[in-house]
Amino acid sequence: MDCTAPWRPPGPGHPRPGLVANGTAWTTEIGWQLPDREPTRPDLRIHRTAPAAVAREILRLVLPVLDDEAARTLQDGARARLELLAEIGHAMRAQGAATYERAGLLVNTSGITWSSSGCRYSATLHGTNPVADIQFQGPARAVERAVAHFLPESAPGRPVPAGIRGRLERRMAQVLARHGHVEQLERKGLAFGSGPGPYGHVAPAFDPAARAHDITPASVDVHGVGVDFLISLAPHLAR
Known part of the structure; x- marks a missing residue:
């Protein structure tokens, strides 16, 4: 990665598919090259230059x-x-x-499940689509820690949407809002994530009247998770 050069697309000899990343002191610009597609401008801008942060976003997005x-x-x-x-x-x-690997509930789907740190995870692949749908269920505190791994880095100070109904929903919204967009669905529950990258929803509380403690049961679905990204998260999701 050239951290000082202005944006430039890869040359004719660049392998296909491929990536090119240029950076300044504050921003990294990434473009991807595919068959019959030459990047003439950045496809993605990341306001980070640390190699680990850039690598994470390449895996994620x-x-x-x-x-x-x-x-x-x-x-x-x-x-x-x-x-x-x-x-x-x-x-x-x-x-x-x-x-545990199994056939999915729908035609041309396959899934795998595992448990760790009180959470039960299920990853499902559909057809030839190389991104997975992830569901995890467990105590609210463990679910909050797990979902954060799939989202943009937190930025404390982002506002929590007003009018969120439900004790568990309000608790989860406070966590999710640090990482980006979150809104309440018409049938309660929450939707989160916007733009490129993983997105998902929080299921409504099993008991809407119950208090939202660390051990309160919670369930989250995350969509659009690349297999390479999921594998990179194994140390966080399987210990």
Whole structure:
């Protein structure tokens, strides 16, 4: 990564698909190159230059786009899906979690489940789509810690939307608002995430009248999670 040069697309000899990243003292600009597509301007701007932060955002936001392009040429979608599932399982087992792989509830879906730190996780892949839907259930405190790994870095001081109904919903909204957009759904529960990257929703409380303690049961679904990003989170999600 060139941290001083102005934006420039990759040259003719750049491998396909590929990435180019240029940076200044405060911002990193990233473009991706695909078959029949040359980046003429940045596809993504990150207001960070630390290598770890940039790598995280590439895993979270960029690689799913490249993987989706590559998946369009696959002939055997079921095999590719099971191979990705095996990679997820291997990463989680390497951290000590026991995994269970199964056919999904819908046609052409496959899933894997595991438990860690009081949470039960389920990752589902659909067709040849290389991004996963993640569901996790467990005590509110553990769920709050888990969902934060999928979202932009926190920025304390972001406002919490007014008028959130439900004790658990208000508690979760205070956490999610630090990471970006959050709003209440018509049937209670919360929606969070906007723009590129993972997004999802918080299920309504099992008991709307109950207080929202650290051990109150909570359930969250996160969509649009790249497999590489999920694997990178194994040390946080499977210990």
